[in-house]
Amino acid sequence: MTLRHHLVHTVLFSAFVSTTCLTTTQAEERSGITVMGVGKIDAKPTIVELTGTINGEAELAGDAVTKFRGNRQTAIEAIEALEIPGLTIEGTGVSVNSAMTQQQMQAIMQGMPAQGDSAGKLAVSEPLKLTLVGVEDMDTEQLLETLVKIVDAGKDSGIVIGTMPTNMNFYYRSGNTRTPLAKFKLSNVNEVKARAYEQAIADARTQAERLAEISGVKLGPITGIREGNLPGKNNQQVVYYNPYMQQQDDDDQFTSTDLRDITVTISLQVDFSIVEE
Amino acid sequence: MARLSSNSHRRRELWGFIFWIAVVPIGLANVPTTAVAQIVMATPAVSASDDEEKNLGGFQVQVDDSLETSFKDFERFAERKDWEKAFRAIEEIPSDKRVGMLKASGGMIVPAHSLIWQVVAELPAEGREAFRVFFDAKARELFRQIEQENPEPGNDVKVARQVFDEFFLTSVGDDAANLLGDAAFEQGDFRGAERYWRAILDHQPNTEIGELRLQVKRAIALLRSGRAKQFAAIVNDIEQRFPGEMVTLGGQDVEPVEFLKSLQSDSESSESTLGESNEEPVLAEGVLPEDTPIAWQVQYLSDAGKKMLDQSVRSNYWYRNGVETYVPPFTAIGGRLICNWFGIVFAIDVTTGKLQWRSEKFDKLNSQFGQMPHSQTNIEQFAVVAGGNTVLAISLNPEKLNNYREPFRLIAYELDTGKERWNSEKVSSLSSESFIGQPLMVGDNVLVATHERNGSKMTLRSLKLSDGSEDWSKELGTATQIQKSRRYQQQNPVPIFLKTNDAVLVLTNNGALIALDSLGKEVQWILKFKGPPSSAGDNFFWYGNEPLEDVIALHSQGAILEEDGTVYFKEACSNELFAVDLSKPEVVWKRPVEVEAVLAGVDENHLYVMTREMMAIDRESQKLRWARRLPIVGGGLSTVVGRDTVYVFTNRGIYCLDKQNGDQKAIYRGADLESNGGWIEVVGDRLVCVSNSTVTAYTPPWVDDSQNSQSDEDTDSTETSETSDAAKDTSG
Incomplete structure (x- = not known):
């Protein structure tokens, strides 16, 4: 191999690393090969989660509590009466609020003080989480039938399934008149993630070996792993207000509002050393 | 106490007994009451307080200010125990001048003669004694006219009424009240009769007529007026306080408890027979x-x-008057169901479902739908009732449905054929009136409320069912117009009528309940309470396609129901539910409920109130017993x-x-x-x-x-x- 050939390889290698895989900064000099390995696992949802709200609202506090208790009991009895295997219902905390009239809400939305009787209605409410496990063993028809039963029972018993009416304005304003009722989730996230990690490392190793081969160096052991994108990559995200997001939890990134496979993606930045030959 | 001459008294008693036992059938309960009823006023609390009237808003009733001034003079002197001046002051208001309305406490507005009577009747002992000294001779002189052998027909009641109104605390006041009670009973005004006899027991405890006798008479009147609980209470009281005592009725000695219980069982069997013949559901x-x-x-x-x-x-999302969730009013009679759908009146055979007749083709409305969401027509004003062979509809010609403030008409149809008998638009005296509130049929007439096209004065009219001509009319008061939706003009409240055994009640849906006599002609009392809020000066706020307000989406209407002598009511656009004891009358309780709530039913224990929930409220304790959310959307x-x-x-x-x-x-x-x-x-x-x-x-x-x-x-x-x-x- 001539000097000229070496020079060409070196230039190409440098260009490749600087534009695709390896981004270095002046402050972060590395002596090795750093690549981004990505692992993607498509998994079938195992859980369906529905949120509902039990509400008791009245002029008198005692009435509000009576209504709340009655509505809660009815709702839970109705859901339990379905006797659907794997379906659980769980309260997520009672809240007591002063309920505003629609006119007062309108005033506040216009940036004006709310008019009217300050001693308005009292609202006692509690979000309920209805969780159905074992979804992966159901076919679409079965799942649909089960969901319809739950939603029907909820509606029959007066649970507000999905978004509360107070949040509806978001949907009206955004022109979205369909609100999601169910969320499909993974219960075995860690297991799927582990597989995705393995795949990401394997992917990183494949890339690094390729680079080493091209560069004519020998790939050494891994010297560092960082999860996430490479530094300097544009990670800016624009987050729009979505009231539904208030109900998200840590696992919501592995959630879909549609019945389809959920993709678990792991991105790892892996540093390999170069072994002197 | 002075007594009537023995002949006269015995004659009256004998006649009365025969009347009760042999003449008065159960059906007499529905006989219209004549003018006798107007004298008997329930006993509202006295001492008017202007403070209580402040900020109530809503329905306004004309009060006689000059009479009120004179009456306050009496109250002032009476408070100082300056009896002579007090009685001189009240002498200046003879019974023929006691015709206006006066404010009493507890939100009551009552006829002047009733309030003055009440205040005098409740004077302290010293005042009562002074009253008797002052007026006894005059009263006895007046009452002597009744004791004549051949009194002028009808004069005895007239004289007794004057004695009762002006001189009740004198020695002949109890006899006058007793005579008026008998007269009211004869005419089927059982509630009025009971009040006269109760007045004697309450204010003339030493009467020689006898407490037992009066209690028995009261019990019979209560039984006839359908107040079973009060009847049972009196029978129980007699049983405990007068064991073994006999009472002479119609010249015969009877054991009162046994006698009353036999009357009750007769009454129940008669009712059940009537029930069978009427095919009650x-x-x-x-x-x-x-x-x-x-x-x-x-x-x-x-x-x-x-x-x-x-x-x-x-x-027309901007407007929206709830037309999409509107359910037309209906009534049922003689196996037919009659609906009034935006002015199209139609009758269906309930057994077969056959459409028997309709006033217009249904699709006539299709061309009106485009304008209806932003029409200023008050769609809650449509109504329909039926009685005899008449269907009455408060309606609009569908072609005029979206006209600006088109007056609602009262139209009479033949029940069997649907043929239009008359239309208020074609009755000259009614052509500019807008009819409002479900009419009430009383005998051959119909009671109905009207207002002028752009006015808010509420007038009660009695029209002949045969041709719509007016028998009489009476101005009830002035309503405050209501603005349910910020996007519509203010509209008149829709009053509701309720016929009880011996009274007609008008719930104004505007902060007042009006009690009239059984013909609806004379005001007995008005209960004033908080009216709808005035929207004048309020700021308007709105955003995009917000959901309909519940009060519009659910077409919340006021309602009034009677059970065991108590009326329960809740007005449209009000957040208060009331229970009023009609016998006193007074508010037994009131409690907050949602503005959009509708009083939908009553049974022996509960009131059923609906919003998007069904609620059961205990009638006695007014507590919410249970509530269930339901998918109610219209x-x-x-x-x-x-x-x-x-x-x-x-x-x-x-x-x-x-x-x-x-x-x-x-x-x-x-x-x-x-x-x-x-x-x-x-x-x-x-x-x-x-x-x-x-x-x-x-x-x-x-x-x-x-x-x-x-x-x-x-x-x-x-x-x-x-x-x-x-x-x-x-x-x-």
Whole structure:
């Protein structure tokens, strides 16, 4: 191999690393090969989660509590009466609020003080989480039938399934008149993630070996792993207000509002050393 | 106490006894009361307080200010115990001048003669003694006219009334009251009679007429006026306080408790006989099973019409008066169901579902739908009632449905044929009046409220059913117009009438309950309470396609119901539910409820109040016993209160709830799931549901099997074909 050939390889290698895989900064000099390995696992949802709200609202506090208790009991009895295997219902905390009239809400939305009787209605409410496990063993028809039963029972018993009416304005304003009722989730996230990690490392190793081969160096052991994108990559995200997001939890990134496979993606930045030959 | 001459007294008593035992049939309970009733006023608390009247708003009643000034002079002197000046002051207000209305406490506005009578009757002992000294000779002189052998016909009642009004505390006051009680009883005004006799017991405790005798008379009057609880209480009281005592009635000595109990059992058997002859509906009970047969269905809003209406609502989202959730009013009579759908009145045979007649083709409304969401027409003003062979509808010509403030007309139809008998538009004295509130048929007349096209004075009119001509009219007061939606002009409140055994009540839906005599002619008292808020000066706020306010979406209406002598009412646009004891009258309790709530039913224990929930409120303690959220989305909030179950028609079917705890016993999906739900009522052997697009009848399980099979045979041939024919017909 001539000097000229070496020079060409070196230039190409440098260009490749600087534009695709390896981004270095002046402050972060590395002596090795750093690549981004990505692992993607498509998994079938195992859980369906529905949120509902039990509400008791009245002029008198005692009435509000009576209504709340009655509505809660009815709702839970109705859901339990379905006797659907794997379906659980769980309260997520009672809240007591002063309920505003629609006119007062309108005033506040216009940036004006709310008019009217300050001693308005009292609202006692509690979000309920209805969780159905074992979804992966159901076919679409079965799942649909089960969901319809739950939603029907909820509606029959007066649970507000999905978004509360107070949040509806978001949907009206955004022109979205369909609100999601169910969320499909993974219960075995860690297991799927582990597989995705393995795949990401394997992917990183494949890339690094390729680079080493091209560069004519020998790939050494891994010297560092960082999860996430490479530094300097544009990670800016624009987050729009979505009231539904208030109900998200840590696992919501592995959630879909549609019945389809959920993709678990792991991105790892892996540093390999170069072994002197 | 002075007594009537023995001959005169005995004659009257004998006559009275014969009258009670032999002449007065149970049906007399419905005999209209004559002018005697106007004297007897319930006993509202006195001492008017201007503070209580402040900030009530709403319905305004004319009060006689000059009379009030004179009356206050009396009160002032009486308070100082300057009796001579006090009685001189009251002498200046003779009974013929006591004609206006005066404010009393507790929000009551009462006829002046009643209030003055009450204040005098409740004077302290010293004042009562002074009153007797001052007026006794005059009263005795006046009363002597009655004791003449051949009094002028009708004069004795007139004289007794004057004695009662002006000189009740004198030695002849009790006799005058007793005579008036007898006269009221004879004329079927049992509640009035009971009040006269109670007045003696309350204010003339030393009367020589005898407490036992008066209590027996009261008990009979209570029994005749249907107040079983009070009757039982008096019988119990007599049993404990007068054991073994006899009372002479009609010259015969009778054991009072035994006598009263026998009257009660006679009354109950007569009532049950009457009930059979009137074919009262069997009390609903149990759940509606899934296989409950659908007897028939009539679709009055065609599919094409519905599309046009929906499109119109979408295109006019800014306005929206709830027209899309409106359920038309209906009434049932003689096996027919009659609806008034935006001025199209139609009758259906309840057994077969045949459309018997209609005032217009249903699709005539289709061309009006485009304007209706932003029409200023008060759609809550449509009404329909029926009685005898007459159907009365408060209506608009469908072509004028969207005219600006078009006056609502009162139209009379022949029940059998649907032929228009008369129309207020063509009666010259009524042509500019707008009719409002469901009319009340009283004998050969109809009582109905009107207001001028752009006015808010509420006038009560009595019209002849035969030709619509006016018998008499009376101005009730001035209403405060209500603005339910910020996008519409203010509208007049829709009053509601209730006929009790011996009174007509008018709930103004504007902060007042008015009690009239049984003919509706004379005001007995007015209960004033907080009226609807004035919207003048309020800021308006709005955003995009916000949901309809509940009070508009649910078409919340006021309601008034009577049970055991107590009326329960809740006005539209008010957040207060009232219980008023009619015998006193006074507010027993009031409690807050939602503005959009509708009082839908009552039974022995509960009031049933509906919003998007069904609530059962204890009648005694006013506590909320249970509440159940239901998928209620539109108007026609109503319930059938059965023996053990309450039934509610929603857009997800008919809910059957346990009366005791509200537990959901069953949901019967029925045949009208595309609608918003609406009215539900038992009519004959059918359970009828009226929604915003159809009328559907079911054959409920509580109907006797033999009746079922007979009805099914009758209906079998027509059920499906007639239904579909009617539906085709309706779609034009």
